[in-house]
Amino acid sequence: MALPKRRHSYSRTRKRRAHDFLTPPQVAKCPECGEPKMPHRLCGGCGMYKNRTVIHLEEEIS
Template sequence: MALPKRRHSHSRTRLRRSHDALIKPGVGLCPECGEPKMRHQLCGGCGMYKGRNVIQFEEDIN
């Protein structure tokens, strides 16, 4: 197994790690109900995706 002969400098290590940062997920608003939702995902509030109703939610009667 290969081992480094010399130690890597701080700047070289940080250059390599510059791509390791976490990015926030893309969150948008549902055009139907205005609830925040993940992009390219079904809305959890109203069940709509791309302007069409995908899931029908049952209303709780109490």
């Protein structure tokens, strides 16, 4: 079976692993209620998006 002629240098190993990380999700504050929310997503705290109510959260409960 074929074997590698030389071991990889630490530099080569680190260069490969430079792309192996995950980026944390972006979290923005809702301008309406201040709750943390994902950008370009409907707010889970007040149901608002782009200064208009998309879903009425309180009405659905009662």
